[in-house]
Amino acid sequence: MESDGAMPMSRTGIQSPPTETATTCHTTVKIHSKSALAALMGPPIITEQDDQITITPPTPTSPARIDGHAVVNASGRYGRLYGTTSSRGEGVFDYAGQDLREGATLGSEFVESSLLFTIYARDSGEEIGKLYAPHATLSVSGRQVGRRQTVVTAMGRKQCVPITYERRTWTGPLQILDETVNTEPHVMHVTDWYCPSEGFVLRTDIVEDGKTQRIDTTEVTPLNGAQGVLGAPD
Template sequence: MKTALMSCLCFSLLAVANGAHSQASEPAAQAAQSTDAVPVAGISPVPMPAGAALCDAPWFRSGSRVQMEGDGEMPMSITMTLRDVMRTARGCSAQLEVRSKSALSALMGPPVVMDQVHEINIDRSSATMRTRIDSRNAVINARARYARMFGEASFTGSGVFNYAGVEIKEGAMLEGETFQSSVSLKIYPLGADEVVGTMQALHASIIVGSRTVGRRQMINTVMGRKECMPITYEKRTSLGPLMVGDEILQLEPSVLHVTDWYCPMEAFVLRTEVRQNNKVQRVDVTSLEMLDPEATAGR
């Protein structure tokens, strides 16, 4: 039981670390049931102008929601919703809600369900044109097979986010990005309010290498046939020293080879392919839509 619990908890933390860079990164973040082509309701599908900031992306509005599904050894479902979007003198801010379900197929157990609420701030420096994003004291609520977890997480990063603020050309080389994050969780047995353990990863990181932009081409996506560009790079994810109670665990970093299929008309990555140990996992955007902010308030 302890081994299975540890597997679920460690996997939950990996989900937190990668969530900072999922399509949010991360984003993150970053659960879809629809497999039909879904129109981008209320979002004008026009190409982003050169040099436009992420804050000006057509989907960066209150009520915008993206849903994704992943296959392979780590099947996952992710829903991310933006609320309370505000423009600032140097960028923008928003509340990002992330709900994810993820599992290790080899364990054949129920998924880890995780809810995150981030207050994010995005700042583009006019001096360097590098975008910076940070989230402080985000609330984490997770449930695994034997336990539930509650705590806080923070992350900060700089570089390119979702490519929306970058003019992307075939054959171009884009700079990488880095994220530093931390998470602190209290562990409870299911059905009880007594803390039975703690878990801290105070120096988790995601490092993305330089990215190569490939040839523009038509591909079949869950949302229909789209013109997209493959952007390939290496991503290194590390939890750093993981403290479980009084015990410190040193976990090996994960090295992933990633291809993002960025679709300029949507200003979004509609498919991501991740290769690790000669195995490929695919994450598809199954819905990108605009909800009524008032109708969804408080959900």
């Protein structure tokens, strides 16, 4: 995936084959990403992430649920972050099998997360302190389905369905070293272009504070997945 805007990013994700039980599905996703602040023109932040994801399908009385636990190892110009995130979400996470007729309204989504990172000096490896966010949230309003149309994607011209919604993210109280920072929520207006022939969102348009960012899926390839463990900085 590639994105432009104030924080350009390139991301590759590799999903292992899922394993199923009578009530859940489990998979591992390995993510490698590079991101940077365009205004600073500096070197990118390199992030390696291992996600363990368990999906509980919806039932007639309860929505779908996703539980995630990730190990994150990120390095930038001056420092490194190593730590974990945990999350639990409920709602609509996948457009496959949904009612995608024009004018339909899809369900909402809510995710609550926590993260705990240790901060290291990049060159010396000395521990500087902790970064902790106990109650980060992401909420998505009901999604509106638009008219299917041909759009330009990074994978060519495709017949896709525009699905629009409001996404609100809030880090909550953020503890950095010995200080607590009270953060403000961010509200984004999002259009996902879901392409049924690929079974995937191939393009996402985001508007926040009057600025537009575009995220393109550049390749979708079936892979067998890989095993590995991220190590803490030495």
